[in-house]
Amino acid sequence: MKPRMAAIEETPRAYLPLPEDRVTRRRVVVVGGGLMGTATAYAAARVGGGAVSVHLYEANQIGHEGGASIDSARLFRHAYGELSHYTRWAMATFPLWRDLERQSSRTLYVQTGSV
Numbered sequence: 001m002k003p004r005m006a007a008i009e010e011t012p013r014a015y016l017p018l019p020e021d022r023v024t025r026r027r028v029v030v031v032g033g034g035l036m037g038t039a040t041a042y043a044a045a046r047v048g049g050g051a052v053s054v055h056l057y058e059a060n061q062i063g064h065e066g067g068a069s070i071d072s073a074r075l076f077r078h079a080y081g082e083l084s085h086y087t088r089w090a091m092a093t094f095p096l097w098r099d100l101e102r103q104s105s106r107t108l109y110v111q112t113g114s115v
Contacts, residue, residue: 012095017049026052033058042100 028048030041033056041056048054060066080086097109 012099014092014096015043015046015099018047020051023048023051028052028054030054030056033062 025048028041028044030037030044033041037056037058041054044052045054078087078090094109101108
């Protein structure tokens, strides 16, 4: 068996900065700093580059009890029945999670399986 070469990590296509002439907004405001709001703000900052100012507003403290994503264990749902586009979207996020892990030097996703 040949030794496996380490894959060169590239920025996912979804995070490539827009060309300057395609940036139509100079300021983006995201209301809600939960998982989706934070992901939206992060993506807007990556895509907009230095040409865009991103502001994220959250009414509560990080990890408040009413938050939907405060636990340390979560599930990636892949089965959506007739709504198969959700399955494609969920699968398309894996390179983005890996890129965020690389950027933060933290393990954020651990595949375990379920029954």
